[in-house]
Amino acid sequence: MPVIIISSDSYQTGREIAGSAAKALGYDTIGREILGKAADKYKLPEAKLTKALHETPSFLGMSSKLWKQYLAYVQEACLSELLRDNVVCQGLAAHLYVLGVPHVLRVRILSDVEKPVNQLVSQRGISPDKASKLLEREKQASRRWSLEAFRLDETDPSQYDLVIGLSQIDPEEAVKIIKETVGYARFRAMTYSIQCMEDLALASKVRAMLLERFPGARVSANRGTLVIETLALKREKGKKAKAIKEMAGKIPGVEYVEVHVINDFLRQAAESFR
Amino acid sequence: MPERLSVLLLDDEPIVGKRLKPALAKLGCDVEIFENPGQALQRIAGKDFDIVVTDIRMDEIDGLQVLEEVLKKSPRTKVIMITGYAMMSVAREAMEKGAFDFISKPFSPDDLRSVIAKAAQSLGYSMDV
Amino acid sequence: MAIITISRGSYSKGKEVAERATERLGYRCISREVILEASGIYHIPEIKLVKAIHDAPSVLDRFGGGKLAYIAYYKSALARLVREDNVVYHGLAGHLLLKGVPHVLKVRIIADLADRVRDEMKRERINEQDARSMILKDDLERRKWTQSLYGADPWDSSLYDLVVHIDRFTVSNAVDFVCEAAALDQFRTTAESQQKMDDLALASQVKAALVNLSPDVAVASEYGNVLVFVKNDDRLARKVREKVKTLDSELEGVNNIEVHPGVPIPPGAV
Numbered sequence: 001m002p003v004i005i006i007s008s009d010s011y012q013t014g015r016e017i018a019g020s021a022a023k024a025l026g027y028d029t030i031g032r033e034i035l036g037k038a039a040d041k042y043k044l045p046e047a048k049l050t051k052a053l054h055e056t057p058s059f060l061g062m063s064s065k066l067w068k069q070y071l072a073y074v075q076e077a078c079l080s081e082l083l084r085d086n087v088v089c090q091g092l093a094a095h096l097y098v099l100g101v102p103h104v105l106r107v108r109i110l111s112d113v114e115k116p117v118n119q120l121v122s123q124r125g126i127s128p129d130k131a132s133k134l135l136e137r138e139k140q141a142s143r144r145w146s147l148e149a150f151r152l153d154e155t156d157p158s159q160y161d162l163v164i165g166l167s168q169i170d171p172e173e174a175v176k177i178i179k180e181t182v183g184y185a186r187f188r189a190m191t192y193s194i195q196c197m198e199d200l201a202l203a204s205k206v207r208a209m210l211l212e213r214f215p216g217a218r219v220s221a222n223r224g225t226l227v228i229e230t231l232a233l234k235r236e237k238g239k240k241a242k243a244i245k246e247m248a249g250k251i252p253g254v255e256y257v258e259v260h261v262i263n264d265f266l267r268q269a270a271e272s273f274r
Numbered sequence: 275m276p277e278r279l280s281v282l283l284l285d286d287e288p289i290v291g292k293r294l295k296p297a298l299a300k301l302g303c304d305v306e307i308f309e310n311p312g313q314a315l316q317r318i319a320g321k322d323f324d325i326v327v328t329d330i331r332m333d334e335i336d337g338l339q340v341l342e343e344v345l346k347k348s349p350r351t352k353v354i355m356i357t358g359y360a361m362m363s364v365a366r367e368a369m370e371k372g373a374f375d376f377i378s379k380p381f382s383p384d385d386l387r388s389v390i391a392k393a394a395q396s397l398g399y400s401m402d403v
Numbered sequence: 404m405a406i407i408t409i410s411r412g413s414y415s416k417g418k419e420v421a422e423r424a425t426e427r428l429g430y431r432c433i434s435r436e437v438i439l440e441a442s443g444i445y446h447i448p449e450i451k452l453v454k455a456i457h458d459a460p461s462v463l464d465r466f467g468g469g470k471l472a473y474i475a476y477y478k479s480a481l482a483r484l485v486r487e488d489n490v491v492y493h494g495l496a497g498h499l500l501l502k503g504v505p506h507v508l509k510v511r512i513i514a515d516l517a518d519r520v521r522d523e524m525k526r527e528r529i530n531e532q533d534a535r536s537m538i539l540k541d542d543l544e545r546r547k548w549t550q551s552l553y554g555a556d557p558w559d560s561s562l563y564d565l566v567v568h569i570d571r572f573t574v575s576n577a578v579d580f581v582c583e584a585a586a587l588d589q590f591r592t593t594a595e596s597q598q599k600m601d602d603l604a605l606a607s608q609v610k611a612a613l614v615n616l617s618p619d620v621a622v623a624s625e626y627g628n629v630l631v632f633v634k635n636d637d638r639l640a641r642k643v644r645e646k647v648k649t650l651d652s653e654l655e656g657v658n659n660i661e662v663h664p665g666v667p668i669p670p671g672a673v
Binding site for chain 1: 360362365366367369370372373375376377378385389
């Protein structure tokens with residue numbers, strides 16, 4: 001049955017709505033609590049995974065390579081949970097990578113415009129104008145994050161099935177809208193949509209495994225057949241393709257691996273200057 | 275309830291019916307194969323099938339129209355959509371219009387058998403896949 | 404009950420949603436009627452009004468003020484027509500033109516470009532390239548219009564209560580969403596919210612009456628007490644005061660009108 005993915009301009013708002021929707025529907029929730037398991041699996045602090053979900057790489061902070069790896073681990077953890085039916089997912093940026101799956105209802109919730117301003121004013125003792133500007137900066141940072149991480153603008157309403165603003169509509173009513181919407185037959189799971197989710201989950205599993213050694217690897221799956229793209233110098237092509245096939249082939253569910261090696265022009269150019 | 279499940283399979287590619295008929299017959303189904311949607315609809319007008327498996331992209335009449343016609347006449351019938359051009363919008367539309375399931379090609383005969391078995395179970399037949 | 408505004412990209416089934424919601428709710432539906440009303444009251448040819456509200460204002464327009472005047476007329480006509488609620492408006496920028504009125508349900512209908520192009524090709528019997536460039540041009544004009552006049556991006560979903568991606572649902576589903584939201588208490592007309600609507604309508608009418616004297620005039624109204632804000636220019640202020648004397652008797656609902664030259668314009672003023 002359906003999967004609901006909640007995105008919001010405020011983590012807290014998204015979490016509340018996700019929790020209420022799950023309760024109203026008798027569904028499970030999937031949120032940042034799964035990061036602990038993922039952190040254990042990949043032997044790193046959970047805080048790093050959480051950080052990757054709202055910060056972009058920087059010169060003094062996280063490197064781009066590590067950031068992409070951490071996001072891949074989050075994706076893998078999330079997608080394996082989403083193979084279950086009847087779940088509400090929030091806080092894992094799933095709206096940016098669970099794409100094209102018919103039984104997934106994607107909803108964006110926009111906080112009441114005044115509430116966070118008032119909260120900031122009382123918490124920090126700043127003027128409403130300053131608070132608004134701060135929130136706008138955060139909104140833009142979040143947008144930049146989504147563009148850099150997944151090349152999608154999470155503020156673009158066309159990414160979602162439905163956008164609900166809470167300035168006038170109460171959270172309870174928003175939950176009611178979600179509950180009714182998810183009852184439409186179009187959000188029922190079907191063989192094709194389950195396959196779509198399984199393909200995404202398998203691809204994410206393989207990518208998470210490959211990224212440490214092959215940063216920039218792109219993986220897509222279709223019923224156990226993987227297509228993996230990676231960059232390499234001409235002289236490394238054969239070796240890399242073989243290594244990738246061996247690694248990917250070990251993952252349960254993988255039946256066939258096709259590797260496309262793209263010439264790494266930049267490295268080639270860099271090497272030719274040495 | 276009749277003992278054998280009646281199944282109509284409609285696909286304008288002859289190879290599809292050829293491949294799938296034996297697998298479905300082994301399941302204990304009475305299978306009728308059609309390549310022409312007009313003829314299939316004529317047959318459906320004369321008989322209520324338990325299950326209709328239909329391709330979506332066909333000339334003149336598409337699978338979604340077939341779905342609508344079948345359910346108008348026999349709401350009990352389980353309609354399974356198959357297509358080589360699966361897209362989220364089409365899949366959702368088919369489900370909204372009452373399709374039982376939606377499968378993308380290519381699929382193996384066994385894949386279809388397990389979907390047929392599910393449809394049969396929902397109709398009250400017990401079926402071993 | 405509610406005033407419902409439905410904003411839409413061109414050819415995104417927004418009109419169909421509006422008309423079916425109207426039918427289901429037993430409301431009035433208005434769109435083109437606003438042009439006709441404005442044209443009739445202010446004696447402007449329809450075609451000029453259509454162009455003014457369709458094409459984004461250029462720099463020259465801002466200096467010349469002609470287009471801004473037409474938009475003031477449009478807004479005044481819109482406010483008049485929706486003042487008695489139970490109405491669905493589909494057209495330009497309802498969510499911005501009726502800002503500040505609590506019982507306005509603001510809905511946006513969006514559709515994928517590919518589907519809009521397909522529908523447009525069928526409707527106008529044109530090829531894909533022409534349909535696509537028509538739609539993109541229209542989108543761009545609407546965006547520029549809203550941005551230049553209101554500093555708001557119409558694609559910013561925080562301007563709306565509901566955004567429905569029509570390709571992911573049927574028109575019926577979208578109508579369900581609209582009708583159910585319209586039934587919520589928040590969109591029920593109260594004495595207070597009706598007063599806000601009446602004040603907006605009054606302020607818009609006064610502005611429309613004064614905009615020829617100065618395109619920068621701003622008007623606010625609270626319980627029929629109308630405040631007119633103009634530049635700090637004695638000659639202008641005098642002209643506006645003279646005009647305002649006649650408005651007192653011409654317009655219904657005016658309790659008092661004052662002119663304030665050189666005073667900063669408060670937020671929410673028309």
